[in-house]
Amino acid sequence: MKVLVAVKRVVDSGIKVRVKPDGIDLQGVKMTINPFCEIAVEEAVRLKEKKLIAEIVAVTIGPKQGAESLRHALALGADKAIHVTTEARIDQAVQPLDVANILAKLVERDNYNLVLMGKQSIDDDFNQTGQMLAGLLDWPQATFASNIQITDGIAQVVREIDGGLQTVKFKLPGVITCDLRLNQPRFASVPNIMKAKSKPLETIPLDKLGKLHNSIQITKTEAPAIRKGGAIVENVDVLIQKLRNEAKLF
Amino acid sequence: MKKYLNSFKQIVGVQNMITDPFDLKPLNQDWQRFYQGKSELAVTPTSTKMVSEVLQFCNQNNIKVVPQGGNTSFVGGATPVQDELILSLRKMNNILEFDTTTSIVTAESGVILQTMNDYLQAYRYQMPWDLGARGSCQLGGNIATNAGGLNVVKNGPLRNYILGLEVVLPSGKILNLLNKNRKDNTGTDLKQLFIGSEGTLGIITQANVLCTPIPEQRQVFFLELKDFDEVIYLLRSAKQFEQLGAFEFMEGRILQRCLPFNPQLKAPFEFKDDKYYVLIEICGQQIELEYYFERLLKHTEQIVFNQNESELQAMWRWRESVPENLHKMGHVLTYDLSIPPDKFEWFAEQVYYGRKGPYNAFYGHLGDGNIHYNIIFESVDEMHKEQHRVEEKIIKLTKDLNGSISAEHGIGQLKRHYMEVQKGKETFGYMQELKRLFDPNNILNPEKLL
Numbered sequence: 001m002k003v004l005v006a007v008k009r010v011v012d013s014g015i016k017v018r019v020k021p022d023g024i025d026l027q028g029v030k031m032t033i034n035p036f037c038e039i040a041v042e043e044a045v046r047l048k049e050k051k052l053i054a055e056i057v058a059v060t061i062g063p064k065q066g067a068e069s070l071r072h073a074l075a076l077g078a079d080k081a082i083h084v085t086t087e088a089r090i091d092q093a094v095q096p097l098d099v100a101n102i103l104a105k106l107v108e109r110d111n112y113n114l115v116l117m118g119k120q121s122i123d124d125d126f127n128q129t130g131q132m133l134a135g136l137l138d139w140p141q142a143t144f145a146s147n148i149q150i151t152d153g154i155a156q157v158v159r160e161i162d163g164g165l166q167t168v169k170f171k172l173p174g175v176i177t178c179d180l181r182l183n184q185p186r187f188a189s190v191p192n193i194m195k196a197k198s199k200p201l202e203t204i205p206l207d208k209l210g211k212l213h214n215s216i217q218i219t220k221t222e223a224p225a226i227r228k229g230g231a232i233v234e235n236v237d238v239l240i241q242k243l244r245n246e247a248k249l250f
Numbered sequence: 251m252k253k254y255l256n257s258f259k260q261i262v263g264v265q266n267m268i269t270d271p272f273d274l275k276p277l278n279q280d281w282q283r284f285y286q287g288k289s290e291l292a293v294t295p296t297s298t299k300m301v302s303e304v305l306q307f308c309n310q311n312n313i314k315v316v317p318q319g320g321n322t323s324f325v326g327g328a329t330p331v332q333d334e335l336i337l338s339l340r341k342m343n344n345i346l347e348f349d350t351t352t353s354i355v356t357a358e359s360g361v362i363l364q365t366m367n368d369y370l371q372a373y374r375y376q377m378p379w380d381l382g383a384r385g386s387c388q389l390g391g392n393i394a395t396n397a398g399g400l401n402v403v404k405n406g407p408l409r410n411y412i413l414g415l416e417v418v419l420p421s422g423k424i425l426n427l428l429n430k431n432r433k434d435n436t437g438t439d440l441k442q443l444f445i446g447s448e449g450t451l452g453i454i455t456q457a458n459v460l461c462t463p464i465p466e467q468r469q470v471f472f473l474e475l476k477d478f479d480e481v482i483y484l485l486r487s488a489k490q491f492e493q494l495g496a497f498e499f500m501e502g503r504i505l506q507r508c509l510p511f512n513p514q515l516k517a518p519f520e521f522k523d524d525k526y527y528v529l530i531e532i533c534g535q536q537i538e539l540e541y542y543f544e545r546l547l548k549h550t551e552q553i554v555f556n557q558n559e560s561e562l563q564a565m566w567r568w569r570e571s572v573p574e575n576l577h578k579m580g581h582v583l584t585y586d587l588s589i590p591p592d593k594f595e596w597f598a599e600q601v602y603y604g605r606k607g608p609y610n611a612f613y614g615h616l617g618d619g620n621i622h623y624n625i626i627f628e629s630v631d632e633m634h635k636e637q638h639r640v641e642e643k644i645i646k647l648t649k650d651l652n653g654s655i656s657a658e659h660g661i662g663q664l665k666r667h668y669m670e671v672q673k674g675k676e677t678f679g680y681m682q683e684l685k686r687l688f689d690p691n692n693i694l695n696p697e698k699l700l
Contacts, residue, residue, distance in 0.1 A: 014559020032558035072557050187472070187518050187554035187561060190543050 001053040001150075001172075004112040005044050005078065006103055006129070007037035007060050008121045009069040009090060019223045023092055024123070033069045036118025038076075040178040042185035043148060044116050045077030052150045053114070055079050059106060061099060061206065062090040074196035075188040081199065082106065086206040091123040095216050100132035102210040107137060112173065114155070119144050119177040130177035140170035144179040251290045251333060254313065258293060261303045266341070268292040277336050280329050281322060282577065282584075285663060287330030289316070294341045298416060298424060298455040304337060305453065305693075306422025314696050315420075317449040319391025320362065322383040324586065325662030327448050328391065331697045339390050342455060345369050353461045354413060354430050359390025359454045375461040378411040382570045390454040396446035398658025403617035404495050404533075405462060408445070414458035415441045419451075420689040430458050443684065448660050449695040451688045465533035468495065470565045471542065472518035474502075474552035475526045478595040484549045485591060485616055488530055491542075495533035497617030498569050499594075502526055504576070504611045505568060511575040516564045518554045528616070529569050572613050573622075579609070580626040581633045585644055588654035591619045598623060600647055601640060608636070620657035645671070661699045669700065 011017055011024060012032045018025040033041075044056045058073035059082040060066045070081035084102060088094055107115065120127035127143075134141035142157035146165070149156040150172070159166045160179050206212070233239045243249045258267055268274055269291055278287040295301045308315050314334040321328045330336060342360035349355075353375055357366065363384040366377050381387065381399030391397075393415070396408050405411075414429030427441040444452055475481050481499060488497050505521035521527065532542060539555075546553050556562040576582050589597055594612060601623070602610050614622040625640060627633035645668055648655050655665055655672050670678045678700075685692075685700050 012558045014563065030559070184516055187516065188557055189551075190471070190547060190553040190555060191551045193555075194543060194547075 001113040002055045002057065002111065003044050003047070003053050003114045003116055004103070004107060004110070005037070005040050005056060005058050005073065006099075006115065006117045007041060007058055007069050007073055008034040008118070008123075009060060009062055009066050010034045010121055010123045011091070013122055019221055021221065023089070023218065023221045026089075026091070031065065031068075033072050034118050034121045034123075036120060036122075036178055036180070037069075038072075038118075038185045039180070039182050040116040040118050041073045041076050041078060042183050043145075043178055045186075046183065047148070047150060048077065057082060057110070057112070059084065059103070061086060061094050061102065063087055066090070067201065070201060071193060071196045072188055074199045074201075075193040076186060077192075079199060081201045083201060083203045084206050084209060085203055086212065088206075088212050092218055093212055093214055095212070095214070096126050096128035097132055097215065098210060098212050099129050100136055102206070103129075103133050104136040105209045107133075113153075114150075114172055115139075115175045117175070117177050119179050127177075130175050134175040137173075137175070140174040141176070142168050142170070142174065143177040145176050146179050146181040148176060148182070251313075251335065254307075254311065255291070257307060258291065258304070261307060262293045262295055262300055266294045266296060266300075268294065268336075268338075274336075277318060277321065277338065278329060280326050282324070282582075285326035285329050285331075287316070287336075288333045289330040289336045290333055292318075292336035292338055294338045296341045298342075298418060301337065301342075301418045301453055301455055302422045302424050304335075304422075305418055305420055308335060308693050309421050309691055312691055312693065314693050316695055317390075317394070317453045319360065319388035319394075320383065320386040322387045322391070323395070323662055324584065324659040325656070325664035327395065327660055327662030327695070327698055331663060334696065337453065339388060339453075339455070342390075343388075346456075348373060348375075348461075349430065352430065352432065353463075354432075354458055355461055356428075356430070356456065356458050357389055358456050359388060359393070361389045363387050363389065363392060370461055371464065374464050376464050378405045378460065378462045379408045382573065389457060389459075393445055393454050393457055394447060394449050395660045396658075398615070398618070398620065400496050400498070400615070402615065402620075402658075403497055409442070411460045411462075412441065412445055412457060413460055415444055415454055416456035417441075417444050417452040417454055420691065420694045424455075425452065428456060428458055432460070446660070448662065448699045450685060450699050451694070453694070465495065466535045467537045468531060468533045468562060469537050469539065469542070469555060470562050471530045471532070471546060471553055471555045472565050472568075473528045473530065473546065473550055474519050474522075475528065475550050478526060480549060481526050481528060481616070482592045484528060484546075487545060487549065489617070491532065491545075493532045493534035493537065494617070495531035496529065497531075498529040498614070499616035500527045500529070500569060500572060500613040501611045503609075504572055504613055507579060507609075508568070508572065508575045511578055512568070512571055515567055515571075516561065518565055518568065519552065529565060569613075576611075576624050576626060580628050581630050583625045583627070583633060583637060583640065585621075585623040585641075586657050586659040587621050587623065587644070587648050588619050588657040589621060589648060589651045590653070591616050593651060594621050597621065597647060597651070601625075601643055608632070615658075618657070619653075663698055666697070666699060 012030040047053045056078040057080045058078040061084040117130045144160045145157045147158035156169045316334045318328045318338045339360035342358040345357040415427045417425045502525035503523045609626045612623045
């Protein structure tokens, strides 16, 4: 069984971002693999270790540096990588429907049995790509996966939903998007990152697979309002007065 | 103390006095809960002048005083032995200025180390020393103890970075040694006496500190080695790295036991009892990973490294959570010593032959030859029974190796009785004379250090 894992390169969530009027300042900023995508890679590797899948292919869309995230995925245990190259801003101009279309082309070309992805990326938080991909391929989908079992070509996925946990079952091929509690990705080891250099990495210019339509325009980016300090009130009357007149609750 | 309450009200104001036993409890006790003081009053002065007036009054009335910063001492240095007055610096927490040309910061001694770093970050600078207690320890306490920590292998000791001090002497006299000159060869450097004096010669109220730039990049490697010899070979290689930021060692038997205490924390390895672990941090501009891969792989294949900030924090958390986790494992006797790095394991084997006996383990700043050796007992009684014998053995071994009985934690109450043996009669004699010179009535931090 062959699995495609899509990974996005995002700003490292551990660092403080700088906001510019036209978006987040990416100049000289540390980037890393999207945490949910990393969970997807880790899950693929664990499935391979359980001998449930034979080959893992990692794919990313982005500029030259995107190859670093692919090497990270290869170091964690992916077998091959595909780099769809574009100079467009990955956090703004590379949007879910376009990504889904590109991934669909790759799925048709290479015949994957399963696509694993993060549930959303931490830069735009769209949470759309996996769902759109499943729609385009007319494949079943299970999103927000916190547990994945595969037996005889049937995937059983526990999904995290608002009310609790939902278990769905479907016959592969399908799309599964991964949530936080699915696993904890391993550290990349130095020997593995060195071995990753000799694993196959295919480069494809984006326009060979699709197009970026920019159908979503980002009109404004701003930092959250600075939280004003709270206040200690003397008694309930003052509290009610403040709730009414300042917080305007009633 | 009750008869002086009104006088202190005049000097500091009732809002700067703590008399409630419940509020005094954490001030009377050290964080390891080894020592229990019986102070009935703590004052929290808000200015150097107030500190001066308090000390003057205490000196005149022979009231003993314990200066207290973050109360993070490992050796009971910051808590009362009896019912001394606690003089807490916590309210003197202003950062006064930062000179962007000279990178010198001037601050009051009650500023918490983390707060200093938060302030300096905007200028892309940081404090030149760093330790696990950064969220609680204060500038004055760090200086008074010449705090060690994680950056000594990179930056050298804290002493190097103190350019000036303001000290209030036990008499109440304010000694102005503040200085923003990087170089000043004008005779005996008095401030050096106060750095590391553990609050026995004067109370530090303000300091000029030389800050270091925040490294542009940081990369952490976590390595697993088969035996201690391999660790030493690794140390020798690492000392050649110009960008070496930290070199920390942990025995496998410690990390393996820490696993249940850090359940959500991503572990670099499945820690094993019989393995040895090293955390190496590289920091600087343009870190060339391949350079380090090549050199580290010569020592072991078991190396992981962080791909992002949260992995970096996770690796450090394994190292920094060791002291608190050890305390959760039982009753701990902890020894902070300087000995030749290649003798760490040999040392441990001499204390308990074959490492048998109660659970004992060592970790530490191997890059500086600073070992933290710990023995964990299941009951307090067991610990008290063994303490004397094992301590005598450890002190003797350290002395035979020409080591230091306290690398970074200081002497406080814990190691006081070893001072004369450690320093020798003559040196100890001079230390006592200096104490008499500055504090003839012995009011400041009595029964500590000397």
